[in-house]
Amino acid sequence: MTIHVLGAGVAGLTTALRLCEAGERVVVHERGTDLSASASWLAGGMLAPFCEASVADDSIVAPGLEGIGFWARVTEVERHGTLVVAGGRDAGDLRQFGARTRSHRSVGADELAGLEPDLAGRFAQALFFEQEAHLDPRRTLASLVRRIEARGGSVRFSEPVEPEAFAGQPVVDCCGLAAALPRLRSVRGEMALVRCPDVTLRRPVRLLHPRWPIYVVPRAGHVFMIGATMVESAAAGPITLRSAVELLTAAFALHPAFAEAEVLEVGSGRRPALPDNLPRVERTASGVAFSGLYRHGFLLSPAFSQLAADMLVGAKELA
Numbered sequence: 038m039t040i041h042v043l044g045a046g047v048a049g050l051t052t053a054l055r056l057c058e059a060g061e062r063v064v065v066h067e068r069g070t071d072l073s074a075s076a077s078w079l080a081g082g083m084l085a086p087f088c089e090a091s092v093a094d095d096s097i098v099a100p101g102l103e104g105i106g107f108w109a110r111v112t113e114v115e116r117h118g119t120l121v122v123a124g125g126r127d128a129g130d131l132r133q134f135g136a137r138t139r140s141h142r143s144v145g146a147d148e149l150a151g152l153e154p155d156l157a158g159r160f161a162q163a164l165f166f167e168q169e170a171h172l173d174p175r176r177t178l179a180s181l182v183r184r185i186e187a188r189g190g191s192v193r194f195s196e197p198v199e200p201e202a203f204a205g206q207p208v209v210d211c212c213g214l215a216a217a218l219p220r221l222r223s224v225r226g227e228m229a230l231v232r233c234p235d236v237t238l239r240r241p242v243r244l245l246h247p248r249w250p251i252y253v254v255p256r257a258g259h260v261f262m263i264g265a266t267m268v269e270s271a272a273a274g275p276i277t278l279r280s281a282v283e284l285l286t287a288a289f290a291l292h293p294a295f296a297e298a299e300v301l302e303v304g305s306g307r308r309p310a311l312p313d314n315l316p317r318v319e320r321t322a323s324g325v326a327f328s329g330l331y332r333h334g335f336l337l338s339p340a341f342s343q344l345a346a347d348m349l350v351g352a353k354e355l356a
C-alpha cells in the first residue's frame with residue numbers, strides 16, 4: 038500500500054524520509070511547481086534551540102538538539118554556535134535575553150573578535166550559544182528529495198490534492214498552513230538574501246535592535262539570509278517596503294559593509310502556527326496531520342516527523 042504525503046515542505050519531506058527508511062512505499066504530492074512554494078524555502082536554517090526557547094518554551098530544547106543530530110546525517114550542518122549581540126545603548130536587552138535563555142556564555146570584545154573577526158571593535162559584549170548550529174534550507178530540501186527517491190519514494194510537483202483523495206490509503210497531511218488542524222494561523226515572515234564579499238561570518242548572528250531585531254545567517258559564497266519579520270497576518274503578498282527597509286537597515290547596523298551588498302532576493306512566507314506555537318501531530322480520518330512548526334520547522338521537524346511516521350505506521354498495522 039502506498040502512503041501519500043501531502044506537501045513538500047520540511048514537515049512533509051522529513052516525514053516521507055522517515056517512512057521510506059521504515060520500508061514504506063511513499064509518494065509526496067506538492068501543489069507548487071517546485072520546492073520554492075513552501076515557507077520552508079524561505080527559512081533561515083538556524084538550528085537554535087536555546088535562543089528559540091526565548092519565544093517558545095523549554096520543551097523545544099531536547100527535540101531541537103535531537104534535530105541537529107538528524108540533519109547532520111542528511112546534509113551539511115555548520116556547528117559553530119550562535120552569537121547574540123546588541124549595540125552599546127541596548128546592553129540591557131542583551132542581559133534580558135541572557136536571563137530568558139540558557140546554555141550560553143558571555144564573551145567580551147577580544148573573544149568576539151576571535152570568533153568573528155568582522156565584528157571586531159563593533160560590540161563590547163555578546164552571548165555565545167556554542168551548541169547551536171545552522172544549515173542551508175534549500176540545499177537541505179533538495180537533499181531530502183534525493184534521499185527519498187534513492188529509497189524508492191517519489192516527489193511529484195504541481196499536484197494539489199486533498200486528504201480525502203486517496204480512498205482507503207493512508208495520508209500524511211503536511212500542508213503547512215493549509216493542513217487540516219484546527220486553530221492554525223499564519224505568522225508572516227519576511228526576509229532578504231544578499232551577497233556581500235566584504236563580510237565573512239561563520240555563524241548566525243542575532244542583533245537585538247530595539248526596533249528591528251534581526252538575524253543574519255551565512256551561506257556559501259558570502260551569501261547571507263537576513264531575517265525575519267514576525268507579523269500576525271495571513272497576507273501572502275510580497276515583502277512590504279517598510280519591512281525591506283528595516284531588515285536591510287538593521288543588517289547595515291550589524292556591519293556597515295552590508296551597504297554594498299547585492300540584494301539577490303526578498304520574499305515572504307507564512308509560518309503555520311498553533312495557539313501555543315508548538316507543533317502538533319494528530320490522527321485524522323485518513324491518517325495523520327502534522328503542522329504548527331511556527332519558527333521551528335528545521336529545528337523540530339526531525340523529532341515530530343518521527344512521531345508522525347510512528348503514529349501512521351502503527352495505525353496502518355492495526356487496520
Ligand SMILES: Cc1cc2nc3c(=O)[nH]c(=O)nc-3n(C[C@H](O)[C@H](O)[C@H](O)COP(=O)(O)OP(=O)(O)OC[C@H]3O[C@@H](n4cnc5c(N)ncnc54)[C@H](O)[C@@H]3O)c2cc1C
Pocket residue numbers: 043044045046047048049066067068069074075076077078079080081082083084196197198199211212213214215225226227228264265266305306307308309327328329330331332333334335336337
Ligand atoms: C522567513 C522565515 C524564516 C524562518 N527561519 C527559520 C529558521 O531559521 N529555523 C527554523 O527551524 N525554522 C524557520 N522558519 C520556520 C519554518 O520555515 C516553518 O516552520 C516551516 O517551513 C513549516 O514547514 P511545513 O512543511 O509545515 O510548511 P511549508 O514549508 O509551508 O510546506 C507546506 C507545503 O504544502 C504544500 N501544500 C499546501 N496545500 C497543499 C495541497 N492541498 N496539496 C499538495 N501540497 C500542498 C505547500 O505548497 C507547501 O509547499 C522560518 C520561516 C520563515 C517564513
